[in-house]
Amino acid sequence: MTEAFAPRTGTCRCGATELTVTAPPFMTAACHCDGCRKMAASAFSLTAMVPAAAFRVSRGQTVRGGAKGPQLEHNFCPDCLTWMFTRIVGMEDFLNIRPTMFDEPSWCDPFIETMTAERLSWATTPARHSFTGFPPAADYPALMAAFAAARAHA
Template sequence: MMTVRLPQLGGCVCGRVRYRLTAAPLLAYACHCHDCQKRSGSAFGLTVVVRSADVLFKGEMDLVRLPTPSGRNVEQNLCPTCRCRIYAQAAEARDFLSLRAGSLDQTDWVIPVVQTWTQSALPWALIPGVRHLPQEEFDFVALGREWQAWAPKFVTD
């Protein structure tokens, strides 16, 4: 089992926004919906769900409210200079936020428990060995328990 030291650091491309993740994440997953493809500029979005209280941000961010494929409005938080998306947060779930995994300085431990919206996936971008889960079956709590059962061991310095 991999061991990951906390805090984990992250930030935007230009360095204007930085953060410290001080506790173990709750979940990591990949999303192949068209919105995640467009917002990431890539084949899919890779997300790490954390408790809001476990992340300390430094630097101002712009907030943009955008609808998701499910119809909910989600707040996207990004650097005002380089426009790098750092995290998203749903109004109805203020205790949690979805960090963009690529904004972490160290990403080798981010292994998704599932991939969803695979009907929108680029055929070559499906992740081998990662279970496909229809979006209507996505349950953050159950998937979090599943991910934590085999996730890396997080330790503090």
């Protein structure tokens, strides 16, 4: 029997902006692309994908930043400029939260890693699935099912 998911809140570094999620992630990932590395100031960025309907900014507000292109909407705390979440234009049913905003260590474990063609030679993750680019869209249902099964047995 699966336990009900209790809402989780997370904050930016300064605490001015708070996020609330009312459903668990359906996938976690590490992205090795050059853009994510620069925005995260790290070897890769971590993502927890959550349903858009289960997400809200519960205190404060966010501002757009990062790559302000037509496809990605990166959202930051306006006070400390912490990168908090990303919406992908055209994929409004989910968004990518920075899992380190929440006190949920398992949300930081990447199940997949993407853009490994751009990976720094020394950067490794414990991801179970690795892709040189992004997974083909047809692979997502099986990956999400495998993620859910792995979480159920954790």
